[in-house]
Amino acid sequence: MKMVPIFLVLVASVFFVSCADPNSAQRQLLISELKEVDSNRALLSQAVSSRKSRVASLDQRLIKQRSNLIDYQERVKAYMMNHKMAIAAIGAGAGGTGVAIDPNNEFSDDAKVMGGVVAFIALAYALENMQEIAEVADQLTQADSHVKSLERQISNTMNSLRTEKSQLGQEAKELLVANSRLSEVRFELGALR
Numbered sequence: 001m002k003m004v005p006i007f008l009v010l011v012a013s014v015f016f017v018s019c020a021d022p023n024s025a026q027r028q029l030l031i032s033e034l035k036e037v038d039s040n041r042a043l044l045s046q047a048v049s050s051r052k053s054r055v056a057s058l059d060q061r062l063i064k065q066r067s068n069l070i071d072y073q074e075r076v077k078a079y080m081m082n083h084k085m086a087i088a089a090i091g092a093g094a095g096g097t098g099v100a101i102d103p104n105n106e107f108s109d110d111a112k113v114m115g116g117v118v119a120f121i122a123l124a125y126a127l128e129n130m131q132e133i134a135e136v137a138d139q140l141t142q143a144d145s146h147v148k149s150l151e152r153q154i155s156n157t158m159n160s161l162r163t164e165k166s167q168l169g170q171e172a173k174e175l176l177v178a179n180s181r182l183s184e185v186r187f188e189l190g191a192l193r
Contacts, residue, residue, distance in 0.1 A: 023192040030189045037185055041178040048175050051168040058161040065157055069150040076143045086129060086136040 080087055 027189065027192050030185055030192070034182070034185045034189060037178060037182045041175065041182055044171060044175040044178050048168065048171050051164060051171055055161065055164050055168055058157060058164060062154065062157045062161060065150065065154045069147065069154065072143075072146065072150065076140075076147075079139060079143075083132065083136045086132045087140075089129070089133060090137060090140075
C-alpha cells in the first residue's frame with residue numbers, strides 16, 4: 001500500500017517538472033546540436049591550423065629553392081667569367097661557322113667572310129685549348145640541366161602551394177560557418193532560459 005503513494009508522488013513530480021519547463025525538449029535538442037557543432041568546429045580549427053603549417057612550410061621551401069637557383073646561377077656566371085675565351089670560342093665558332101657555310105643565309109658576302117674569319121679564330125683558339133673548351137662545354141651542359149631541374153622543383157612547389165592555399169581557403173570558410181552556427185545555437189539556447 002505504501003508503494004502506490006510513492007509511485008504517485010514520483011509520477012506527479014515528473015509531470016510537474018515537465019510542466020515547469022516547457023522548453024525542455026527544445027533545450028535538449030539545442031544542447032545536442034551545440035555539442036555536434038562545437039566538435040565539428042574543433043576539427044575544422046585543427047585542419048586550418050595544420051593547413052597553415054603546410055602552407056608556411058611550402059613558402060619556406062619555395063624561398064629556399066629560389067635562393068638555391070639564384071646562387072647556382074651566380075656560380076655559373078662566375079665560372080663563365082673565369083672561362084670567357086673558351087665560351088667566346090664556343091659561341092663564335094658555332095655562330096661564325098653557321099654564317100660562313102650556310103648557302104641559304106641572307107647575309108652579304110662580307111658578312112660571310114667575317115663569319116668565316118671569326119670561325120677560323122675560334123677554331124685556332126679551340127685547337128690550342130681543346131681540353132678547356134671540352135670541360136667548359138660539359139660544365140655548361142650540366143649547368144643547363146641543373147637549372148632546368150631547379151626550375152621544375154620550383155614549379156612543383158608553386159603548384160603544391162597553390163593547391164594548399166586553395167584548400168586552406170575552403171577550410172577557413174567552413175570554419176567561419178561553423179563559428180557562426182555555434183554562436184547562433186548558443187544564442188538560441190540562452191533565449192530559452
